[in-house]
Amino acid sequence: MFIRNTWYVAAWSHEVESEALFARVITGIPVLLYREEGGGVVALEDRCCHRGAPLSVGRREGDCVRCMYHGLKFDSTGTCVEAPAQQRIPPQAKVRTFPVVERHQWIWIWMGDSSLADPETIPDTHWLDDPQWRSLPGYIHYNVNYLLICDNLLDFSHLPFVHPTTLGGPEDYAKVQPKVERIDGGVRITRWTLNTDAPPFAAAVKNWPGKVDRWNFYDFTIPAILRMDSGMAPVGTGAQEGARVDAAEFRGCQALTPETENSTHYFFGHPHNFAIDQPDVTRAIHQAVVDAFDEDRDIITAQQRNLALDPGFRMMPFGIDAALSQFRWTVNQRLEEEKRQMPEAVRGA
Known part of the structure; x- marks a missing residue:
């Protein structure tokens, strides 16, 4: 449904x-x-x-x-x-x-x-063609239900385990709990990781003098649209106060479109606003994202195969699941609302 x-x-x-x-x-x-x-x-x-x-x-x-x-x-x-x-x-x-x-x-x-x-209700993704930003178009086809991919995108704790050589970081990155807020049609995530190592994909395209302060802020809204402000700056340069000094900034735009109950279209771009005159940097960032999303697809596809073996299996929620639980609640609320608005003859069909 x-x-x-x-x-x-x-x-x-x-x-x-x-x-x-x-x-x-x-x-x-x-x-x-x-x-x-x-x-x-x-x-x-x-x-x-x-x-x-x-x-x-x-x-x-x-x-x-x-x-x-x-x-x-x-x-x-x-x-x-x-x-x-x-x-x-x-x-x-x-x-x-x-x-x-x-x-x-x-x-x-x-x-x-x-x-x-x-x-007017279409989410703003202008970074995808803004001349001050650079990215390449991405598409991946999944043979899984789109909500399992939503779960993954709303969960930071998997990053150092599934993506240790791409988008992830050290395992302490999984210990930082994000702030989760409910917004109209979805959830907002705010997450800071201070004094940490730059993830491999960022270290490969920019020289860092040492550790970094890293942020991830994003809205994840119905049907399954992610718009993220993420990046990092040298530690102690005031990033938390809004001073993004010598930073690497990104504006991730991702959209999940269900194909069927068990397959999904995944559209994504990862615009950056530094080294925009260096196509090799854009290609390297894009490839790192593609590699990471392929890693996600591998584990989520294996997860779906496992779940299909036991339709009665119930996932056990942990504290790290707050964002994905709230988003699933929002989806269910919208589905119920649309069902109530259907003509009675259609509901009973």
């Missing part, structure tokens, strides 16, 4: 090319994305209303798409405008359309009630 009335990231802008048809399953629904001749993005249900064939294996004809099973043609509003050998087209011959907004290199899609789709 997925939250419907929210904005999901459907794709990076570069994935939906001019003249091409791009298919992706989002919250269990097949979606076709393509660009109109003017460059705007169209999102249709990737399922012909006639026999259910995927339109994504069809043919572009201007701003329309022709199903290559029986030749029905649909315009960008999802309306069937041509049916070979049939002059009268049934008025109900349509495929569903979805609101889409392209912003800061991400294409956002609304899978629920289109009348509620307010672009």
Whole structure:
């Protein structure tokens, strides 16, 4: 069961090319994305209303798409405008359309009630294309439920154990408890680790005179959007007071989009504001993040396999789980709210 009335990231802008048809399953629904001749993005249900064939294996004809099973043609509003050998087209011959907004290199899609789709509620991720920041686009496909990945992103204690040579640090990094606050639609995490070693990925791209003061502040909001201010500065230079002297700063932008109950699209960028004229630094930071996220995928995939062997297993909460527990509570509350708002006939279906 997925939250419907929210904005999901459907794709990076570069994935939906001019003249091409791009298919992706989002919250269990097949979606076709393509660009109109003017460059705007169209999102249709990737399922012909006639026999259910995927339109994504069809043919572009201007701003329309022709199903290559029986030749029905649909315009960008999802309306069937041509049916070979049939002059009268049934008025109900349509495929569903979805609101889409392209912003800061991400294409956002609304899978629920289109009348509620307010672009002003899309989270700000401007660092992804801000000229004062540099990053590369990332995407990973997971064969796990998206909430297990949410758990991982809300948990710092795993970093020195799963990522000892990438994003992690010494094991004392796991002992520092973050401040967890509930915010509208999610949680806010504040975490300081003072007088610690720079993690390997940061040590590889910047010279440090010694130990560092390290921070991680982020909002994690529905459906599963992480926006993080993280970084480190030489120890004792006033970072806690807001003076980021000779610091390495990052603005992580991550989005989890459920594909199905047991698979997930993971979009991410890790913008930095130092050495922005050195592409090799950007590539090194990006690769360190990719390597770390691959490490996450390995352990979370193994976790899901284990959980699937015993559907009755109940995880035992620890104090380190405060953030992920609060986020799961927020998700459940939103799901219950949407369920209450459904027509009775749909709820009983």
